[in-house]
Amino acid sequence: DAKTTQPPSMDCAEGRAANLPCNHSTISGNEYVYWYRQIHSQGPQYIIHGLKNNETNEMASLIITEDRKSSTLILPHATLRDTAVYYCIVRVVSGGSNYKLTFGKGTLLTVNP
Amino acid sequence: NAGVTQTPKFRVLKTGQSMTLLCAQDMNHEYMYWYRQDPGMGLRLIHYSVGEGTTAKGEVPDGYNVSRLKKQNFLLGLESAAPSQTSVYFCASSYPGQWTGELFFGEGSRLTVL
Numbered sequence: 001d002a003k004t005t006q007p008p009s010m011d012c013a014e015g016r017a018a019n020l021p022c023n024h025s026t027i028s029g030n031e032y033v034y035w036y037r038q039i040h041s042q043g044p045q046y047i048i049h050g051l052k053n054n055e056t057n058e059m060a061s062l063i064i065t066e067d068r069k070s071s072t073l074i075l076p077h078a079t080l081r082d083t084a085v086y087y088c089i090v091r092v093v094s095g096g097s098n099y100k101l102t103f104g105k106g107t108l109l110t111v112n113p
Numbered sequence: 114n115a116g117v118t119q120t121p122k123f124r125v126l127k128t129g130q131s132m133t134l135l136c137a138q139d140m141n142h143e144y145m146y147w148y149r150q151d152p153g154m155g156l157r158l159i160h161y162s163v164g165e166g167t168t169a170k171g172e173v174p175d176g177y178n179v180s181r182l183k184k185q186n187f188l189l190g191l192e193s194a195a196p197s198q199t200s201v202y203f204c205a206s207s208y209p210g211q212w213t214g215e216l217f218f219g220e221g222s223r224l225t226v227l
Binding site: 032034036041042043044045046049087091100101102103104105106 | 154214217219221
């Protein structure tokens with residue numbers, strides 16, 4: 001699986017958009033980009049994933065660069081409850097028996113009032 | 114629909130004691146996982162299972178055993194606990210069939226080994 005690089009921490013003002021970057025310069029053509037978050041002391045929560053097209057759901061938007069070497073998770077209107085560690089993960093989605101996800105250290109996003 | 118439930122949520126053990134963590138899911142998921150998380154670290158995969166009766170090793174399997182006798186349950190055992198196994202343990206499960214990469218996690222089990 002491709003390795004990802006994220007900043008260790010970021011700050012964002014409440015009500016503003018939070019843009020969390022992720023670098024995955026060694027990504028392969030069949031690897032997806034996933035984002036999870038972990039609010040303090042809770043289990044991680046799936047946010048969104050994508051292959052090459054931009055994706056949006058009720059939680060966030062995922063913007064993947066054309067060369068797929070980096071991506072940005074966007075929380076359009078951050079709230080205090082969005083304070084969490086955000087994990088960017090790159091993984092092949094395919095058949096077979098290897099369904100593991102590897103979590104790095106992520107980015108601690110702190111939303112300030 | 115409770116999702117993924119872990120028991121116990123907290124436990125203190127003495128070195129050398131044994132214990133079992135239970136993970137139960139009510140979503141009919143084929144795949145289940147045990148991760149551990151240490152302070153300042155990401156999650157590390159201990160063992161996982163792709164179906165009833167099957168288990169496989171993850172990144173850090175030493176000192177742990179697992180069993181998947183029933184599809185809805187995934188047990189993590191510590192035969193002889195060590196202080197290095199002090200951690201927060203998370204269980205997760207995911208859909209059968211076409212795997213989307215979406216894992217559903219429990220709330221964690223906090224284990225302290227003295």
